Amino acid sequence: MERLISRFFAVRNDIKYIGFIEGEKFIENIKNYTLVPMRNKYNKYLSCFLIPYAIFYNSFKMILLILKYQPKGIISTGPGSVLFPAIICKLFRIKIIYIETSSRFYTKSLTGKIMYFFADKFYVQNAELLDLYPNSVYSGLL
Numbered sequence: 001m002e003r004l005i006s007r008f009f010a011v012r013n014d015i016k017y018i019g020f021i022e023g024e025k026f027i028e029n030i031k032n033y034t035l036v037p038m039r040n041k042y043n044k045y046l047s048c049f050l051i052p053y054a055i056f057y058n059s060f061k062m063i064l065l066i067l068k069y070q071p072k073g074i075i076s077t078g079p080g081s082v083l084f085p086a087i088i089c090k091l092f093r094i095k096i097i098y099i100e101t102s103s104r105f106y107t108k109s110l111t112g113k114i115m116y117f118f119a120d121k122f123y124v125q126n127a128e129l130l131d132l133y134p135n136s137v138y139s140g141l142l
Contacts, residue, residue: 004075004099004142033065038080059084066092073097073120077142080111086118099123100133102141108132 036054039047062085065071073095076082086096098119100112105128108116116122116133123139124130130138 004077007142033061035061035079035081035085038083054081055084059088061085062088066094075099076111076115077101078109078111083111083114086115090118095120097121097123099139099142100125100129100136102126104129106132 036050036057038051038054040050058081066089071089071094074082074086074089075097076086077099078101086098089096096115096119098112098115098121100123101109102125104112104124105126108129112133116136122133122136124133124136125139125141127138130136
């Protein structure tokens with residue numbers, strides 16, 4: 001996502017960008033908002049409690065940010081925490097661009113399987129995924 005944002009700034013620096021991130025990571029030159037991860041990577045039992053909280057928190061935060069910024073579109077590169085905010089964006093008629101992770105070659109990610117049906121534009125970074133996602137667009141590595 002950092003490479004994609006840097007390319008956006010090179011082409012259009014008059015557009016305002018905000019970022020949704022999980023955890024401590026930070027994208028320079030844009031306003032960052034932290035999302036709660038949908039699962040705990042180290043404890044699957046803790047994920048059972050984390051998922052309902054993450055759905056509520058991330059969705060509520062997304063509604064507030066939609067009302068504040070009135071975005072025309074969102075771009076996601078893959079974390080599962082984007083699922084419910086993306087559905088909310090669909091309800092507000094906001095365009096969704098999803099970019100399947102570059103780490104996938106022969107299998108779909110769980111987020112990709114779901115976002116394929118919600119995204120207005122669906123991009124894959126590896127040509128092998130074009131068979132799995134027939135209506136996707138090959139973008140090459142970002």
